[in-house]
Structures are given as C-alpha cells and as structure tokens.
Amino acid sequence: MSLKSIQKKLEYTKYVVGEQLCYYEPSRNKSQNTLVQELSSSLNKKQKSINPKFFYDKKGSQLFEQICKLPEYYLTRTEISILTQLYEKLPPHLNGDFRLVELGSGSSKKTRTLISILERLQKHVEYFPIDISKILRDSSKKLRDDYENLHITGIIDSYESGLEFIKNYDNKKNLIVFLGSSFGNFDYENGLEFLQKINSSMKKDDLFLIGLDLVKDKRVLERAYNDSQGVTAKFNLNVLSRINSELGSNFNINKFVHHAIYNESQNRVEIYLRSLENQIVNIPKARMILQIKQDELIHTENSYKYTIPEINKMLSMTGFRIKDIWYDEKQYFCLVLLSKND
Template sequence: MPAEYEKEHINDRFTLYHAGGNDNGSVFAEDVIKGLKAKPKTISPKYFYDDKGSELFEKICITPEYYVTRTEASILKEHSAEIAAANSGKNLVVELGSGSSIKTRYILNAFIKNGLPVTYVPIDVSEILIQSGNMLLNDFEGLYVNGIIGEYEQALEIVSEVFPHSKLYVFLGSSIGNFDLPHAEEFLKKISASMNAGDTLLIGFDLVKDEGILNAAYNDEEGVTAEFNLNLIKRINREFNTGIDVNNFEHTAFFNPAKSRIEMHLISKCDQSFSLNGSGEISFKKNETIHTENSYKFTDEMIKELALASGLSITNSWKDKNNYFELCLMTR
C-alpha cells in the first residue's frame, strides 16, 4: 500500500511531508484514556512533545546535569569527518526524532564539505522541525530540507517510497533507549528493513554509569525535567479541556538497576479522580503513579546483542573519554 501523506511546498529548498492517515488529536485522546485506565498507568513518552514539551526538552539539554546532549555532541564534533568519509558518495541524511537538529549540524557540515548538495530529511512528531529546518537552510548553502512531520513508522514508509537513494539514517539522543528492549529490537528491524545495501545507521546509546550521575541527569536542580514531565498533565488539560490540578502530581525519576533504565513517573499526591471526554471515572490512589518514560542505559554487550538480533552489524563505534556515551555506525 502506498504511504499516506500530504506534501507542502514551503520554498525551493524546503518541502514538508505531513504523514497522514490518523487524526492525531483523537489518537492522543484514545491513547491517554487507555493508558490511564490500565494497571499500572502509563502514557507514551512521544506525548511529551507538544510545542511546550519540545521547548522544555531543549532546556533540559543545556542543564548542567544532563550530560547526554553535550557528550554526544562532543563525539560528533570529533568524528563527523570520519562519519562522512565512511558514507562518501551519499548525499541523503534521514534523521529519526530530529528535534532541534543542533547536533546533526556536525554531520551535515561534514557531508557538505564533500562538495555535493545534501538533502536532509528530519522526521519528528513535533513541529519544532519547521523552525529547525528554516534555521539550517539559513546556515547551510547547498542544503535541501525535506521534513516529515509524523511518527517514526509512518515516516519510514514515506522515506522508502520518496527517498529510495543511498542514505545515512541518524537516530541520536539515545532515543532508542525509550523503547523497551524487545520493542527496540522490533524498531531496529523496521529501520533495517527499510535500508538498501550500502545504507547506514548512525545511532547513539547512553551507557550505564554511576547511579548518582544518572539520577541527577533526570532530576536537575532547576526543575526543568520535572516541568517537562508535568507538562503532560497540562497537555491533557489543554487537549481535553479539563481542569486537573497539576499540583496534585509530582515528578519522580530514578535508576532501576535490575532493568538498566531510568524510569520517569508522575506520582499522585492524593486520592483523586476525574473523567476525560466522558470516558468514565479515572481514579488515583495517593502515591499511585503514571509511568511516563523509560530511558534504558546500555552496556557494550547489550548494544552488540541488540544489533545482532536486529540483523545489523556495527562497522564503527566511538565513545567519549569518560565512556558515558557511544555512537555506532551500523549496516545491514
């Protein structure tokens, strides 16, 4: 079946594809109601990223405690020429969950230095992509942006159909860690299935490290991560037109060593109940939580096993000097 999308011409160097087929508002409503009626209660982390959530995520990236972004950026800064050399002849970069695309600039710069015009395909559920696409076009001559607003899976179908040429896929920020391990494998298999011979995947993994450093990264002193987590309740209020008291919830995040992951939850500070779109009563006991995100932390063994199980082989990998983060280049 052909991929469903609407194409929007922004200017000669910027085209937007809106992945279609779903009414995003009603999908959000259905998913939230289902998640809050489940036991334990969960909401997918993809729902963090409305405009406010995307803005807050960018603030998290520059908190002193959140080592993830600056560490990955330092690896990219040091090795982007090697990454481009390992992909010589390609002029197509497709990025999953591109956000502000700030770190990707190192890669785009190195590709552009090879002399060919470069097409960049950022994929994101958030419209932050429009702003970041425009900024890139201002800063890079010889760049064309074909952004896809939509979910990873739908976007991958569009990519296979519209951009079949040889490409580098990029998946940064250890966003792979937001999937439970079986789903991470399933997702990498999907990426692998959409890769042609010679295509590569550059993927970032946050590594297991001292628990104090991990816990601090998701509990910054300024409270930006707490605000990011609590923004989910505000989003529910905005999208359902409800008046749930945000002060009745509290942010918590902690490393769970048995599962090798940071878990982020919203804790209900009291017994409370409300209804969403006449969905019936959704009730919370005091201290009951909504599980809002997992962020798996990887060992080299876990990365190798995941790649192998997904039918991918690691051709290069780079770490920072503290061994906090690893970038891997993979092929089918």
C-alpha cells in the first residue's frame, strides 16, 4: 500500500512544522468516536473499566511527567540507569543505519540517550515517535531544537495505527523501542497479540527494544502506585475530568478515590477508581446513564510485572529472538533487545 493510501485509510492530516519536523494526526472526530465507542462498551460491563490510553490528555500527560519524578516511582530512574549502559552496549548490535521508532514516546526524555547513540554512529538520525497524546508535538519541537541532524516524523495515534503506518513506510531498517513498562498495561492474551503485531510489522534486520518491569517486593510496588504526594491519584482521577470535558458528562471527581493494589497471584498492580457513594452519571455524547454503587470499582489500569522465564516464554512464542538483556543494579527492571526469529 502506498504512503498516500495508508494516510487516507488512517484519516491522517500531515502537518509540516519545518524541514526537520512533521507529524500526522487523525481528525478530532475520529479520536472522539474512538473514546465514545470504547467507553460505551467498557463502562457497560459488569466490571466497569476505562482503557489506560485515555489517561493521556494534555493534563494527564503533564501529571505523568510529575509521576516520573516522584521518589516512590522507581521505574523511570531505573530504566534511565539501564539506558545509560547502552552507550557501550548497544552499538555492537547495530550494523548499518537505523531509524528510531518509539511506541508511546511521551516526553521523549529517555529517548535522548538512544538518539545520542545513533548520532555518534550515523550522519542523520530519523525518529518516528508514536503517541496517542498531543504531548508529542511539544516533545518533538524540543528535540528538534536540541539535535541538528535529527529528522522527526510524529504519529499522534494509537500504537497499532502507528505500526501500520510504519510498516508501509519504506525499506529502511528500524530500531523499534517500547519503554516505560507500558507493555505491562496489556493483559496476557492481548500482550501476546500485540507482540505478534510488532513482530509482523518488522523487516528481517529490524530490532526491537522493550522495557519491562520485574516482579519485586509488594511494598515497593504498592508505594510506587500510591505516592505520598497524591500525584498518581490526581492522574487516575483526571481521566474522569477528561471524559467530562470531551463527552459532556457529569462525573464528580470528589465522589471517587484512587485505589491501587498489587495482586500477587497475577503479578500485576491493579488500579481503580472507587465510588464513595451510590451515584448516577450521565454521559450525553455516549448516550449513557451509569448507575454506580457505593464502593464499586472502575478499573483503569493493570501494570504487569514479569519474571525472566515468563519474558523468555512470551517472546519466543511471538517469534522473537533475544539478542541481549540488560538490568539495573537491583534487578528491578530490564531492557530486552530482540530480533525476528527467522
């Protein structure tokens, strides 16, 4: 499929911000329809839920940046400490020029290490951030201002659509990265399906680098998602404010509280919004009237933690070969470098 037809299929408009930067974005209508369709189904189930991708409106992305700086949120600084090791450890795996493709790029702060590594090895660096949040516009502008030889093509859309776009783009080699343990938001089956999707969008010599959070002491995990300053609670509650502003609903965020627990039998942190009273919420644009009971939980996120045998199994089942695996000092987190297994 040509680039023009994939752009049409995904309903993207291309915005050119200058020689070094452009981005593709679907219409506001398409994004709003997705929100309406998904909520109409997920809030109508017995276990009400909201997909975590809806956390990330402008405010949600800002709050996530604050979470990354919290003392309890070990994930960001730990993954950065491993990325720093890659100055030495990644280049031996890179044979020839690579384009950097990032799923869920967010602020792109961690990506700077990878861009710097590629900059030392090749004349030009092409970066394709894919993120559902409009934060991509600002983070890309900051990168463009800081790197002379960087060309950025952003895709403000879901991982899946971004991958479809990339798959049809051209024949250059891609280093696809998926950091921040965002993969942990997928349930087991959906996670396998997503890994297969990544695998099938890769060409023979492409590489894939994924950041995964490892099983560890329950207290460390629960603290990370229940910080003392209440930023994670604000982040969780903000999804209701977002739905209010985009779909005209009347969620009263003072009638919900943040609830995060580690489920040891499933190796996952589960995050919910707990209703403080019986309440009725109207979501006009989704034509929904929700009855929510006192203490009822709306599920907003799972964050799976993995063991090394599980990681090996998942990746080999989905057609990957592990080229290398790197850890931090405490073995809290790992970065796994993969190629296609054929």
